[in-house]
Amino acid sequence: MALGTLDRSLPPFFNQGPSVFSKLIFFGALSLFLMVADARFNVTQPIRAAIATALYPVQWLALQPVHAVRSSSSYFTDLGQAQSESAQAREKLALQSLRAGQVELLMQENNRLRKLLDLKEQLAMPVIAAEVVYDAPDPYTRKVIIDKGQAQHVALGSPVLDESGVLGQVTRVHPLVSEVTLVVDRDLAIPVLNVRTGARSVAYGDPTVGGSGMELRFMGSNADVQEGDLLTTSGVDGVYPAGLPVARVSRIEHRAESAFSKIYCVPQALTTGARHVIVVQPVTADLALPPSSILPAVPARRGYAK
Template sequence: MPLVGHQPPPIFRRGPAPLARLFVFVALCLALLVADLRFRYLEVLRNALSVVTYPLQMAASTPADVVRNATRYFGTLVDVQLENADLRRLQLDAGERLLRFEQLEQENLHLRELLQMSERVQTKSIAADILYNAPDPFARKVILDRGTQQGVEAGLAVVDANGVIGQVTRVHPVQSEVTLLTDRNQSIPVSVVRNGVRGVLYGVGRGMLEMRHVLAEVDIQPGDRLVTSGLDGIFVPGLPVATVTRVDRDQDAFARIECEPLAAIERSVQVLVIGRAAYPPPPPPPEPAGGR
């Protein structure tokens, strides 16, 4: 007996043709675009989607923002450090220039004062600079940058703009040694400006001086100014030397007179070496009584 025709059911059912589906989707998209453009039907949907996707957008952009901000921070930090280094360098340069200017101004002031001192002195003077202190720890001596080649001689007086600082005690061709007024082995004949009282000034160390060989009853008092008397034939008369600071009149025959030097002995840099005082020639000896 022949079997009735029977076919198995198809596993996959065929839908509309792909081209038809394409036209349907295109038409749907165009309809949505026109409706949204004219009636804003999708505005609410877009806003909702933007709110929902905002955390995702922020999470996605965070690494890039971190890298960008870190790059900007470190770039700014490097720029600030370089700028600070430039400013510090400029500040140091400006401070150095200001210091040099102040030193030059102070040096010019000292030189002008020395020029005035040189004009007051009627003998030849030699400008010199103090190089350094002598290495002897038990003496107050300095070394000048002038010697025999510049006309410096042993025994000449040395002054700064304020007064006597010492005496040349040793001379070399291009340098010379000066024993300061405050050295214990140094002495200088002086007189009081106010009344002409004479004495000898000695160094006693500690930056101080002492006037000796003055009787206790002699009129001398604190504040009196002392100048060179010129009796030794070395120091020009009238050079400022010291100021009396204390007078002790005990039971001794001689007064104890403490003095402070007028010159900046421990701080002077530019000085003058003063030539020997010029004295008129001695008068001729008297003729014999019967000679003609």
């Protein structure tokens, strides 16, 4: 078929019906009518509700990825914030715990210092306040080092007290520090007095290595000693003032093979953690001097000198 013979007219399907302009007028008027009717009488509200109900599952499915992204982002943000707050809370808790420990330590130290001041007022003799620097390095002895020495007029043999009782005795004096042998040392002995009965005896340090107690020796099996008896210094040695608390009887063992009882005592002083102490001048100052300085020098006889 030649090109000139082609029919260029529109098909009959598109030539039927109203024109485009008529459709525009009709649908415009219908739109205005529906808008006015909806504004006045809400005629389209049921239709909207039905359409919204029908489309809700589609909307819910379409919004799930958005909710998932938001939830994951919120989860990680909240997790990071929670971890940060937890770390800050732990840091504050550690700081508060440290401060609470320091406050409790300061309160204990304050109470001990108050007791030391009260004990200092009760003693009618000069005393020197000192502080324990460190323990002696020898593991077979129970000794500590205090920060007072010859420069502060610390005398050899001076009793050392804490707020609870007799802690020990100065056994070596250096220019700036002094060595104190504790009452629980096996080489130290203290004359004591039983407050309940008035009986005198001698308390020794625990003979076992690293011992932390005391032993009341040379007490007969029939001696009147009970658990809980308080032992104080008797003052007969001329070194320790009388009436200072030393130890308390903790256990008594009666042995059939011996005429003496084995009596264990617990020291009243804090032998394992004392920090602030006072050094008391010996009752008899001559007893704190070496024997060579106490005995008078004997002049040499003429004729016998060589």
